[in-house]
Amino acid sequence: MLRNAQTETKSNPALTGDAIPVFKPLIQQQELDAAVEALEMGWLGMGSYVGRFEEGIKSYLEAPDRYVAAVSTGHAALHLGLLVAGVGPGDEVITPSFNNIADFQAILATGASPVFCDIRDDSLCIDVAAAEKLLRRAPKRSFRWTTTASWRP
Numbered sequence: 551m552l553r554n555a556q557t558e559t560k561s562n563p564a565l566t567g568d569a570i571p572v573f574k575p576l577i578q579q580q581e582l583d584a585a586v587e588a589l590e591m592g593w594l595g596m597g598s599y600v601g602r603f604e605e606g607i608k609s610y611l612e613a614p615d616r617y618v619a620a621v622s623t624g625h626a627a628l629h630l631g632l633l634v635a636g637v638g639p640g641d642e643v644i645t646p647s648f649n650n651i652a653d654f655q656a657i658l659a660t661g662a663s664p665v666f667c668d669i670r671d672d673s674l675c676i677d678v679a680a681a682e683k684l685l686r687r688a689p690k691r692s693f694r695w696t697t698t699a700s701w702r703p
């Protein structure tokens with residue numbers, strides 16, 4: 551199985567230089583070993599790694615009195631984060647126009663609407679000045695922010 555994945559990786563145009571990469575995942579032997587170990591434990595959803603990860607994040611954030619909940623995807627994390635922030639139907643969420651589709655889906659899943667904001671050519675991140683203009687155009691609306699895209703070429 552792992553051998554097939556490695557073969558597929560070698561023919562992936564995003565990783566071979568035949569496409570313009572937005573990002574390139576950095577997966578080294580340590581991550582591969584940890585993934586195999588987690589799979590071999592037989593607890594596919596909630597093995598001991600999950601608790602260790604949550605405790606590690608809590609320690610990193612120096613927030614022993616807070617809860618940390620691991621979820622299975624970035625999409626799920628964004629959805630949960632928006633719900634915790636109180637985003638719901640009728641809200642509009644300013645989000646970078648160059649972004650992962652999961653961000654838009656997470657916003658829509660709350661019942662809110664994404665408001666696309668330009669990005670900067672030099673960083674590919676949200677243009678804060680453009681976001682301020684969007685906020686000024688609708689001063690009476692209740693806007694909320696996502697700050698998820700942070701790709702750098």
Ligand SMILES: Cc1ncc(COP(=O)(O)O)c(C=O)c1O
Nearest residue numbers: 623624625626650652653698699
């Ligand atoms: C900025 C951003 N948002 C959301 C996601 C979605 O993550 P997932 O595929 O784990 O749902 C990604 C994944 O690369 C991402 O880069």
